[in-house]
Amino acid sequence: MTTGTERTRSGRAEAIRRVHHVGIVVRRLDEAYGFYRDALRLPLVREATVPDQGVRAALLAAGESEVELLEPTAPGGVQRFLDTRGEGLHHVCFEVPDVERALRAFEAQQVELIDRVPRPGLAGRIGFLHPRACAGVLVELATPSPGAPAPDAWLRLKRLVIGVSDPRRAARLFQQLFGLPEVAMNGGPRTMLAVGRGSILMVPADEVGGAAGMVALSLIATDFPAIVAGLERAGTRLLKGTGEVTVDPASSHGVHLHISRYD
Numbered sequence: 272m273t274t275g276t277e278r279t280r281s282g283r284a285e286a287i288r289r290v291h292h293v294g295i296v297v298r299r300l301d302e303a304y305g306f307y308r309d310a311l312r313l314p315l316v317r318e319a320t321v322p323d324q325g326v327r328a329a330l331l332a333a334g335e336s337e338v339e340l341l342e343p344t345a346p347g348g349v350q351r352f353l354d355t356r357g358e359g360l361h362h363v364c365f366e367v368p369d370v371e372r373a374l375r376a377f378e379a380q381q382v383e384l385i386d387r388v389p390r391p392g393l394a395g396r397i398g399f400l401h402p403r404a405c406a407g408v409l410v411e412l413a414t415p416s417p418g419a420p421a422p423d424a425w426l427r428l429k430r431l432v433i434g435v436s437d438p439r440r441a442a443r444l445f446q447q448l449f450g451l452p453e454v455a456m457n458g459g460p461r462t463m464l465a466v467g468r469g470s471i472l473m474v475p476a477d478e479v480g481g482a483a484g485m486v487a488l489s490l491i492a493t494d495f496p497a498i499v500a501g502l503e504r505a506g507t508r509l510l511k512g513t514g515e516v517t518v519d520p521a522s523s524h525g526v527h528l529h530i531s532r533y534d
Contacts, residue, residue, distance in 0.1 A: 287449045289467030290428060291366040291394055291413050292330060292337035293488060296349055297358050297524045300327050300342040306523055307331055310505035311490075311498070313338060314422040319393055325349060328393045333490065334427020335468055339364070339393065359525030360485035363431060364394055364411035365449065365466070373412050374398045382448065389414075405448065406441040406473075407484050408433060425493050426530065428469045432487035438462045438473035445471065487527040495532035 297303040300318075307313050313331035320327045325345035330337045341361060343350035352361060367373045370389045377400065378384060386398035395415035402409045435441040442462035445451055451464040451471070462473045479486045492498040499516055502509060508519035515531035 286368060287451065287466060288366040288368070290336045290431065290469050291364040291411075291415065292339040293360065293428070293431060293485075294339040294341055294362040294364065294411070295359065295524060295526055296341045296343070296353050296356075296361045298342070298353065300329060300340055303340045303342075303524050304329070306505070306507070307338060307340060310502050310507060312425045312501065314424055316421055317393065320344060321391075321393060323390065324392070330393055332421040332424045334424060336428040337394075337421065357525055359520070360488065362399075362409035362411050363471075363485065364397070364413050367412050367414060370396050370398050370412045370414040377404075377448075400448075402484075406433070406435050406444055425498055426490040427493075428488075429491045429531070429534070430463075430470045430472050430489040431485060432472045432474060432479070432489070432527075434476040434479045434482045434484060434486045435473050436476055436483070438475060441473045445473075487529065489529040489531065491534060492530055492532055495530070498530060 308315055308331060313333055316330040316332050316337060318329040325343055325347040326349050327342045327344050329340045341349050343353055374384060374387060374389065378387060383401040383404040385401050389396040389398045394413035397411055397413045400410040438460055439462055442453065442464055445464055451466055454463040454465050454470055456463055460475050464471045476483050507522040510517040514533055515529060518528040520527055
């Protein structure tokens with residue numbers, strides 16, 4: 272399989288280093304802090320208003336990745352998303368060494384872009400690929416500015432689940448675009464790709480109520496009992512299993528969230 276680095280040398284793509292963050296649209300950032308920062312104990316990395324994107328945004332550390340909370344502040348894409356879909360998963364961001372070079376490479380491949388040149392964002396210099404080019408998923412590329420490492424967190428990103436009509440086909444597309452290696456699974460219609468320490472799981476949309484796009488997020492807790500106790504103190508609605516809990520989306524601002532103690 273061609274790796275992400277080899278694709279960079281051939282001019283076809285940039286090496287994907289990790290999932291930089293997963294973006295979540297929320298109605299009010301201050302309310303979302305009550306769950307993601309206080310109950311889940313995800314440390315705040317930075318917060319800012321980004322006028323050209325019409326959002327007030329915050330990045331919270333989750334292992335090698337981050338969670339981005341987006342509160343719309345003006346009409347436009349994020350407000351339109353909230354109006355039509357409600358709170359929930361919005362986009363995934365991959366870190367690349369040079370976002371400008373990555374966008375040029377994708378443009379040369381005739382990949383449909385939202386941004387032909389980078390712009391400033393909360394994650395650094397950023398650019399978006401159109402969902403039509405990425406199996407219905409809004410993908411952001413980011414080259415972070417140098418800075419202090421993210422603070423330690425009690426949780427880290429394990430898996431992003433994406434609902435698609437054809438998981439194998441969608442996985443091949445992500446491999447072609449981003450050079451992500453496939454993770455062996457025990458057959459079935461699902462396909463998993465590795466990204467840094469985490470993974471992306473493609474599942475049939477009809478398995479997740481017909482939903483297409485990003486449908487769920489999985490996290491691993493370094494201190495699982497403490498996280499569960501904190502969620503219970505906060506009045507979070509949970510479905511408990513052996514070594515894992517599932518958070519009711521009403522508590523996690525529209526996100527189907529799974530937390531476990533195991534890889």
